[in-house]
Amino acid sequence: MPVNYYIFLSLALFCIGIVGVLTRRNAIIIFMCIELMLNAVNLMLVAFSKMHHLKNAAINASAGSEGQVFVFFIMVVAAAEVSVGLAIIVMMYRNIHSVDINFLNRLKH
Amino acid sequence: MIVVLLILIPLLSGLVTFFLKGGNSAKTCALISSLLTLGVSISGLTIFNNADLLLFKADWLPGLGSTFSIRLDGMGQLLCLLTAVSFPLIFVATWRHEYKNAHNFFALMLLSQAGLMGVFLAMDALVFYFFWELALIPVYFLCSIWGGEKRIQATFKFFIYTFIGSVLMLVGLIYLQSQTESKSFDITAFYALNISHNSQSWIFLLMFVAFAIKMPVFPLHTWQPDTYEQAPTATTMVLNGIMAKMGVFAVIRWLLPVLPFASFAYGETTVTVLAVIGMIYASLLAIRQDDMKRLIAYSSIAHIGLMVIAIFAETTISLQGVMIQMFNHGINIIGLWIIVEIIERKYGTRKMSELGGLAQKAPVMAMLFVIIALANIALPLTNSFVGEFMMFSGIFSSPLFQYELIIVPAAGLCIILAAVYVLKMVQKVLYGNTILLTEMATDIRLNEKVVLGIIVMLIIVAGVYPQPFLDLTKDTTNFILKESNVIHLLKK
Amino acid sequence: MINELHFSWLVPFFPLIGFLIIGLGRKFLPKPLTGFIGSGVVFLSFLVSLWIFFSVKNGNNYTADYFNFISVDKLIIPFSFQIDALSSLFLLIITGVGFLIHVYSASYMHHESKEHFARYFSYLNLFVFFMLLLVMGSNFVILFIGWEGVGLCSYLLIGYWFKNTEYNYAARKAFIMNRIGDLAFLIAIFWIIAKVGSVNFSDVFATESLHRFSSTDITVITLLLFVGATGKSAQIPLFTWLPDAMAGPTPVSALIHAATMVTAGIYMIARSNVLYSMAPVTQNVVAIIGLATAILAATIALKQNDIKKILAYSTISQLGYMFLALGVGAYSAAVFHVMTHAFFKALLFLGSGSVIHAMSGEQDIRNMGGLSKKIKITYFTFLIGCIAIAGIPPFSGFFSKDAILLSVFEKNPVLYGIALFGALLTAFYMFRLLFITFSGSFRGSAEQKNHLHESPSVMIIPLVILAVLSIIGGFVGLPEVFMQGGDKISAFLSPVIAEHSESTVSHSTEYLLMGLSTFLVIAAIVFAWLKFKNYQRSETQGFGKILENKWYVDELYDKIIVNPLNKLAGFLNSVFEKFIIDGIVNGVGKAVQYSSRQLRLMQSGQVGSYILLMVLSMLLFFVFQFFLRK
Known part of the structure; x- marks a missing residue:
């Protein structure tokens, strides 16, 4: 299967993520969209690492594993991020009874 | 080791003074330390005058190609002597001035002295930059804490100006370092540089602006009268007497030999035109000032302008003239500032229109004031005459200049204008009848007499027998001229 | 040895x-x-x-x-x-x-x-x-040190009574006008250094170094030196300080502003006579300026009423004669006149001091008169001084002035005619001074009249000695027609001053010229006697008014130099410095403040807008990366 399919899929996922982040005001949905973008990147990394090292795979079983390792990194970071981020959102909800980011313009003042 | 002491004594005693309690102990500590420094400086000129003692090298930032290398050469000797002589004079002359938090004041003054010594000693560009800033930063605090009414405004202006200058200089130095073969900040590496004329010219502009702000050269001078006016007079003495020479000194050591072609190209055109305009402009402005501090500030711009032209004339006689004049001008101008300080402290004003008739009430001060004022207008047998004569003569016979017939008379106008404003000041302050303010005036005290007496002696000795000073700077001059000789370089 | x-x-x-x-x-x-x-x-x-x-x-x-x-x-x-x-x-x-x-x-x-x-x-x-x-x-530098040094002392002594503001201004004026000349002098020295590399007289005047000067060099150097001399020796255009310098004590005027310092210019030119002899253009300039000064100052002296001012203008005029002599190459005649002038002008000044002393500080001759009976010795010595300066044989002034006039006649009879006219004026104004002061009736206050007294002997003795010198001082320079080898002063100076003393004027012409000048001078004195023996106070009008106001030279200088300079300085100080230079600096500061105030608005606090900006900028980077980079 050519790599193009993966690229388009991940591009589509990434764009959905961006549009979601830009347009939605609900913090949780924005959060989900960020996760979506991260996963789009993950998909990309996996696909590239597989396709790019196709030739070497016959000789060396672990060829292209760097890309796969990166994915694990991102997943770990994302997990950490979710735990912190969700905690922040919970705190925010407790304080202002809303998860609408438009209320979060304290920096301006 | 002498050189290390020159920096260490003021630095350590400055740090100690921070923690002293009470004004008097701080004052005493500062005075003792500055006298020690003077002793070291004189011993460096006389008994310990050999090359090993006057050199110090240590690792500093090897990763950046910078070593802590300091050395006393002839020009450095002269300027370190100026610094070392000035501080005790300043401390004694302002002995009666009461400062709030005196320990901080004197500590900052001493730190500034350490920085100045470092600037004059540094043989490594990064060390030079480091001390340049070390000398300036205490001055910001001195001005903004102990200054006059508009001190914050003036200091802010001063800070912005000098900071821009320092940053430009740093950019220039880093570029130069990247061009050296060994990626080193060492001065010998800089002197060995061979940069294309194009890059020379923009680096020259960067660095000259930095030094020109410090001197200052027209039109970068507007920080100066404000700062001199607002700073506490003791600080102004340091600023004008010594720090203004930092710029001149830096041009001689870090610009002329490093960027010879640009110095040649800009020397007679941009630089000289600005300097001549600045000289006449500042002299004219000085005539109109009523505040003694501002008058002296503008007169200083005019005097420095001549030094700048003389540097770029690049003849032995003009360059030696500049070096001796740096010393002489420092001494004279500190003398004038001391007079201003005395007058302001006694009568509460520096405005000439509010003074008059002091010669009747304070004849000793009048006599000393007149002599110092005359030295400031370069009367023969005072020290400035030697310097100005040599500078003018060098400019006139410079092989690099084509328009000396215009430059010399135009710059010479300032000799006449200097007489106008200095004599005006003398007349308004000393002569005429006493007015209400000066009716009860008394003569100056012993400590002031001693300080001004020493200054007058230096003025006359250096004016009658300047040869030892000239011999001191001979080797430096020849070395710098050799490094910056364009014709010689072209042949190579 | x-x-x-x-x-x-x-x-x-x-x-x-x-x-x-x-x-x-x-x-x-x-x-x-x-x-x-x-x-x-x-x-x-x-x-x-x-x-x-x-x-x-x-x-x-x-x-x-x-x-x-x-x-x-x-x-x-x-x-x-x-x-x-x-x-x-x-x-x-x-x-x-x-x-x-x-x-x-x-x-x-x-x-x-x-x-x-x-x-x-x-x-x-x-x-x-x-x-x-x-x-x-x-060498020229030591000469210059002395040159500025005497200028300093002159400044200090003119302003000796420093409580008086006007005296202080006079002192400042003297110093500054001298400085103008000094600048020219300095430039001449620099020029010499640039060409010869030495300032020693022996090096500069040596034949081999003279070859290094082009004729332009020589002309410019000598002209610059001459400008220096006009400052110190009070010649056109820098002469106006000398009359004001009379603010100093009278002995100071005698010593500095008559006998010695003001002759420094003549000394300097006589010293550099080698250079001047090589520069005919300069010589002409020197002669013309000298003569013009002599006449101008003499005309002003005709109408002055301050006893010291008259003497001051007379000094300027006599200095003009000396420069005239220098200009025609008669250096030793100039030096001779310096000497005799030192005698009789010092005498006159000290005499005027004695008069002022007797009159309790009064200097206006209109308030004097008839003093000859009260202060006899002063009167006699003053008379001798007047005769000497007028140039009546055998007093000293006659010989030195005659030497000058003769040299001028050899060079140019027209100049001679004008110079002779100046000599007439000299005799006239000096005897006007003498008659108004000493003859007629006393016009001062009664108090002054009671106080009139002869000065103490310490003051009289110098007067008498100077009077004797004024009489006999001329005999060291007898003209050759009187006595072969009588011109001892030229012979004495000949090692320093090389001039061709071969006179081209026949003896009969020389006698004729002497007779003519003596006759005219005596006629002028007689005229002055007739006019002023019984002087009555009167207002001057018309042309006299111009002379009384010194041709308005001071006012002219104020108008064309001092005031514009002051105005320019004022403009620079209050407008240019404040609004243009500082304005640019502050403008930069203001621009920074303004733009930061505008940029601040972009910080809306909306997370969405930040992210949008982020995305857009990232897109921009990608566009650069992919399409614009080569």
């Missing part, structure tokens, strides 16, 4: 010591002692000068290097003295006349308090020191 002139450094040394002793001891020394030390040191110098003079007369010369003042690269400026005919003659004049004036001063200034008395004498001694330095220096 040690040269017997080895001790000539003593000449300036004594006054310097006197200056130091009096200056430092001004609080302790009693007045008589101060006066004694002040005059004594000058007398000692005079004795040494006499010795030097006779030694030089026997053909001795001396140059001594004491130390190197400045020695840089190839330029060596030694601090050295040179004794030759010219300097020894000036030494005699300075110390001789100087001594008499010191003695006179001790009495004239007796009413001053102790400290001010000492201040006065210390300045006077310092002046003598610098003046001696000026004439003894063996």
Whole structure:
């Protein structure tokens, strides 16, 4: 299967993520969209690492594993991020009874 | 080791003074330390005058190609002597001035002295930059804490100006370092540089602006009268007497030999035109000032302008003239500032229109004031005459200049204008009848007499027998001229 | 073998010591002692000068290097003295006349308090020191040191009564006008250094270095030196300071502003006569300026009423004659006139001091009159001075003026005619002064009349000595027609001053010229007697008014130089500096403030907008990366 399919899929996922982040005001949905973008990147990394090292795979079983390792990194970071981020959102909800980011313009003042 | 002491004594005693309690102990500590420094400086000129003692090298930032290398050469000797002589004079002359938090004041003054010594000693560009800033930063605090009414405004202006200058200089130095073969900040590496004329010219502009702000050269001078006016007079003495020479000194050591072609190209055109305009402009402005501090500030711009032209004339006689004049001008101008300080402290004003008739009430001060004022207008047998004569003569016979017939008379106008404003000041302050303010005036005290007496002696000795000073700077001059000789370089 | 002139450094040394002793001891020394030390040191110098003079007369010369003042690269400026005919003659004049004036001063200034008395004498001694330095220096720089030094002393002494604001302005004016000349002098020195690489007279005037000058060089250098001389010797255009300088005490006017300092310009040009002889253009300029000054000052003197101002203008006029002589190449005649002028002008000034003393400080001659009966000795000596300056044989002024006029006649009869006219004016205004002051009836207040008295003998003796000198001083320069070898002064100066003394004028013409000038001068005196023997006060009108106001030269200078400069300085100070230069600096600051205020608005606090910006910028980077990079 050519790599193009993966690229388009991940591009589509990434764009959905961006549009979601830009347009939605609900913090949780924005959060989900960020996760979506991260996963789009993950998909990309996996696909590239597989396709790019196709030739070497016959000789060396672990060829292209760097890309796969990166994915694990991102997943770990994302997990950490979710735990912190969700905690922040919970705190925010407790304080202002809303998860609408438009209320979060304290920096301006 | 002498050189290390020159920096260490003021630095350590400055740090100690921070923690002293009470004004008097701080004052005493500062005075003792500055006298020690003077002793070291004189011993460096006389008994310990050999090359090993006057050199110090240590690792500093090897990763950046910078070593802590300091050395006393002839020009450095002269300027370190100026610094070392000035501080005790300043401390004694302002002995009666009461400062709030005196320990901080004197500590900052001493730190500034350490920085100045470092600037004059540094043989490594990064060390030079480091001390340049070390000398300036205490001055910001001195001005903004102990200054006059508009001190914050003036200091802010001063800070912005000098900071821009320092940053430009740093950019220039880093570029130069990247061009050296060994990626080193060492001065010998800089002197060995061979940069294309194009890059020379923009680096020259960067660095000259930095030094020109410090001197200052027209039109970068507007920080100066404000700062001199607002700073506490003791600080102004340091600023004008010594720090203004930092710029001149830096041009001689870090610009002329490093960027010879640009110095040649800009020397007679941009630089000289600005300097001549600045000289006449500042002299004219000085005539109109009523505040003694501002008058002296503008007169200083005019005097420095001549030094700048003389540097770029690049003849032995003009360059030696500049070096001796740096010393002489420092001494004279500190003398004038001391007079201003005395007058302001006694009568509460520096405005000439509010003074008059002091010669009747304070004849000793009048006599000393007149002599110092005359030295400031370069009367023969005072020290400035030697310097100005040599500078003018060098400019006139410079092989690099084509328009000396215009430059010399135009710059010479300032000799006449200097007489106008200095004599005006003398007349308004000393002569005429006493007015209400000066009716009860008394003569100056012993400590002031001693300080001004020493200054007058230096003025006359250096004016009658300047040869030892000239011999001191001979080797430096020849070395710098050799490094910056364009014709010689072209042949190579 | 040690040269017997080895001790000539003593000449300036004594006054310097006197200056130091009096200056430092001004609080302790009693007045008589101060006066004694002040005059004594000058007398000692005079004795040494006499010795030097006779030694030089026997053909001795001396140059001594004491130390190197400045020695840089190839330029060596030694601090050295040179004794030759010219300097020894000036030494005699300075110390001789100087001594008499010191003695006179001790009495004239007796009413001053102790400290001010000492201040006065210390300045006077310092002046003598610098003046001696000026004439003894063996190079242009030492000459210049003395040159500015005497200018300084002149400044200090003009402003001696420093409580008076007007006197202070006069002092400042003198110093600044001198500085203008000094600048030209300095530039000339730089020019010489650039061409020859030395400032020593012996090097500069040597034949091989003269070859290094182009004719333009010579002309410009000599012109610049001459501008320097016009400052110090009060010639057009820099003469206006000298009349104002009369603000100083009268003995000061006699010493500095008549006998010695103002002749420094003549000394300098006579010293550089080698250069001047090579520059005919400059010579013409010198002659014309000198003559113009002589006439201009003489016309102004016709209508002045201040006794000292008349003498001041007379000094300017006589200096003009000396420059005329220099211009026509008669250097020794100029120096001769310097000498005789020193005698009779010092006499006249001291005499006027005696008059002022008698009149309790009155200087306006309109308030005098009939003084000849009250102060006889002063009157007689003053009369002698007037006769001498008018140029009636056998008084000294006649011989020196005749020497000048004769040289001018040889060169150009037209100039001679004008110069002769000037001599007429001189006789007229001097005798106007004499008659208004001393004859007729007394016009002052009754109080002044009661107070009229002859001066003490300490003041009279110098007057008498100077009067005798004014009578016999001319005999050292008898014209050749009177006596073969009578012109001893030219012969004495001939080692220094090379001039061709071959007279082209026949003896009969020479006698005729002398007769003519004597006759005209006597006629002028008679005219003055008729007009002023019974002077009555009257308002001057028309042309006289212009003369009384000194041709409005001061006002002109104020209008075209001083005021515009002041206005320019004021404009620069209050407009240019504040609004343009500082304006640019502050403008930069304001621009930064303004733009940051605008940019601040972008920080809306909306997370969404931040993210949008982020995305857009990232997109921008991608676009750059993919499409714009090569």
